[in-house]
Amino acid sequence: MSSTCPSSRWGHVAVAIDEKMLLWGGKATREATGEKFYCSSDRIECLNLETSEWSRKRAISKIADSDAPHPCVHAQVGVVHNRDIYQFGGVYNSSCDGLRLYFDDIHKLDGSTLEWECIRPSDQSTPTGRRNHGMCVLGKKGDECLVVMGGFGTETPEGSHFIPYSKYPDRGWNNDVWLFSLRKRIWIPARCTGENPQPRSAHSFTAIDTNRAVLIGGSDGTRLFNDAFVFQLSSMEWIQVHTDGPHRLLPLAGHSTTVAHISGLGPSAIVLWGETDDNAVVSFAQLILIDSLQCYKVALAHTTIRTAFQSTCSLSRDDVLFLLRFGGTNDFKTWKPVALLDILKFDLKSDGLKSVSGTSSSRAPISLELESCPLPCQIADPHDAE
Template sequence: MDPAFERHCSELVARERSGHTAVVLDSLLYVWGGYMSIGDEEVFIPRDEIWVYDLEGGRWQVFHMTGDVPPSMSGTCGCCLNENMYIFGGCDDSGQTNQMFCVDLTDGKYVWKKILPLLGSAPSPRDKLSCWVYDGKIIYFGGYGHKVLADISNRNRNFILDEPSWVENLFWGWNNEVHIFDPVQRCWTEPQTHGRPPAPRAAHASTALGSRGYIFGGRVVETRTNDIHCLDFESWTWTEIVPLSSSPVGRSWHTLTAVSETSFFLFGGLSNDCKPMSDGWLFDTETKKWREFEHPYKNKPRLWHTACSSKDSDVVVFGGSCDYILLVDSGHCNDALVFQIEPHPLFRICEDYIAKNVRTLERLRNQLPCLPPKVLQAVQRRIAFYRPSKKQNNSQNPV
């Protein structure tokens, strides 16, 4: 790579945004879509760009996308399966959609493909839904969108009307439907679930642990809930989990992230009293107890952000808003917050120590060539991560 271009890339930072999609694959964070505010206008992020952040080296790059490029939109549901990023639903300039697209994240070409099902029908148009990946399939739940009157009449238990929102034969509202997409067969199915399902909702959060999918919170009408529900992917049975401890307050536009085989991490969101939240919580599915998690980002509330699991149980939060976006929509963010949930392994501790101190300790710097090649390469990426920022350089060398 040309050195001048490499320096340019090192100073790149992804645009601020909310309602975007983000996934992690091989220590790289991929970010697409969402919207930002310019003056009094809400502007979608360009649809033909994908931002890639090296979680170990601390550098952003942006790439041009081609192919069947999706519309610019927010509120789409994204996930990573077989090294492809899939997106479904979302809201564009024409309203909610039920289109699906995928892009290979490994070939460096970033060519979008629009997926047309061979069997079954896609769910009705919706946004602010969630999904789980299990057994090579994508399982979608909930969201806010529109249906024709006939579908509402037949399935009113799965759909709550947003009373003021209707146009001719289309009615908007919240649903609690479960839909499965099989990328290999390119087919949609709707399983027969058992047990008592969660109430319809949108802007909730979900994560998967083993063969179970969990959801927490979300909004329906004017209520933001704090309930936990679990869906068993083998028996398709819903179970509500009643915590044996005090619980986080009800919220929407928050995130859940699996951090172990039995626990997940909750961060941020918008509370019932419309307060942007910055609290973090851990839930243990075995003890059924919540524990508030202390972290250094208490002054950084976030809602409609993304959160991805990284190596060593770290959670990477990107973007989102620090405002109540339905009233004040100017606080979109573009920083990445890394939450260390568990103690790091010894190799990671040593790697970070070297990276943080190599510039000031000459002896340490002189011993770097003694490291095995693969270890040296890993350490050099971490050194790049801890490099002084442009802002720090300017403060140390004022003009």
């Protein structure tokens, strides 16, 4: 392991490209003084998953300094498309004067050269600045778009459902949906039909295929949601996933959702970690079968500590799915980050879901050659009592 392990943090971005995990941004705490500080967006921390070594690389601006994101930002969202990482939103909080800046700009990081480019829309219509929103890439090849949903930030235009924050009524939670065409470089406000989700932030919004995405959980400041919705790009329609019964979704915010195609089950959303009502240590994942709209609990090979606002990315290799989690927090009073790097391994080629997991500190060696688990995880009968 390299000696340049990154600072523990929360509210950062992490993605996986070519056997590497890249992460940047977020907020951290100095252990000696308890002082909070921002992790710069121009320092890209790289974990080589083959050698288990960390390295730090400096991102550069493609043309001018304005091409790089604000150096102090957290709660932004990043997604990978064609080896490029698109980042939208985030917030800067000044501890000196209480200033809060909610960002509404898009930046693209070249996954090969680590060059930042500011994507400037060709028209004036843009979503309002926000943090802890959802974002994914949908659309047919050559006509892909970023789809942004919800978040917390400045007041949205008329026609959107907006819940103001009682302390600062000019900011709050929204449920609007915006599309950004990567080809035309324009923002398009979506007019959605169906069962629209309530305004929220800290939810997950994950692509299922080129036309669908699944939204799970989140918070509106007064409650944690335990609902799920499927968004269809072609019809701009929301369909609620009804999870009534003994295996309802846990109320969650700041969690991780990864969609995988599992043999015998089809496209499925694997939901892990996040803020809950009790933040208990758990030994199960939540699994939503997209095609049948059913929710199950799935036992894991070991217990795992819940953290919220961590960054999780996934990597597939030979029908095996690796989920990598870095950082996060489970202390919502001091927001102290957790020094944690967690690697979960799922076997997708056998019927059901088989998991093997290994956990290591951010300063300890990592191995992806984990021992195989001889027994598949049990998918609980939905008629069983919890």
